[in-house]
Amino acid sequence: VIASTILRNARIADGAEPVDLALAGGRIAAVGPALAVPDGATVVDARGGVVIPGLVDAHCHLDKTLWGRPWQPHAAGAAIEDRIRQGEARRAELGLPSHDGIHALLSRMVGLGTTLVRTHTDVDLGCRLDGIEMVAKVAAELAGAVDVEQVAFPQGGLITRPGTAELLAAAIDAGATVVGGIDPSALERDPVRHLETVFTLAAEKGAGVDVHLHERGTLGAFAMELTVELTEHFALQGRVTLSHAPAIAEIEPERARALADRLAAARVSLATATPYNTPVLPIAMLAEAGVVVASGNDGIRDLWGPWGTGSMLERVHQLAVRSNARRDDQIHQALATATDGGRRVLGRERVELAPGSPADLVVLPTAGVPEAVAMRPAPSYVVKGGVVVARDGVLV
């Protein structure tokens, strides 16, 4: 095996003695002290930094971003419906979706360690497939540095907007791989019909499912139970994700645990953005029940809100703080949502710091993970498919 990259002086566990990693053919070829450098290999020095799997943003909205522009004061009302209206009313005036904005944001995300992305792209009667095509174009331009998967997302509704389901089908034909949905009761007023439409389309197209579920308390828990039933009915185990799903943090603990057991049995995963004052997902309980949880930034500097920098380390920091994490193992559990959890939600092979593993890696300038989550430094190196794609936070 001819190594293409030798990563020197990297710690593969908190505080461990630094070792070298040889990367070849997109994978880790060898791990050990003082590895020989084959002819033609690139050598980079991790300077004792800790190496972790490439970060995964499993829930964002690249098509909505205003990244790279002057500050845009938030002007939408307080309800989700207000933000939907605002987004649709102003996108033409603001030139959204914007190729340059998406390119700048995605480049920054890679610089900050993200090597795998699931983005929810608006598909509706107004913008049709414009966003799907724009995101696919930018993803192709940055291929090799990051993998981007699109959810065809009916932001403004599906049942309440006839013609949208046909556009979602066209979006899947155009390259999106996941069918989206949103608040089947609160927004759509017809939960069974909404979710059945989403699942039927996914089953027909061989796509996954990822439903935005902002619904709270028992209403949200009902939608989660319905999702489990439909996942089993359509045999889509392992292909279904519920995004946000704060309800499981709000219902009685016994019912929450029973619901978690059902999610785990049907292999329905959750994706959290840990936003604002919404209750945080109980990640320890969910891990114990065997529910896969991923993390994402959700909107990054857009008409839905002013926050987000594109950093998944920052998002993990927020999740850890809001989960009352203090111990190292709790901080690792929060980080795992942005590494293993994200890769499982996106159906990708696990990254392990051992020979044979995919070489999607991030080197952080700290001797361990907990300190990196606390300090949120820019990565020293980001490695995608065994090749250094970013250094000190910037694409190379």
Ligand SMILES: [Zn+2]
């Ligand atoms: Zn979202």
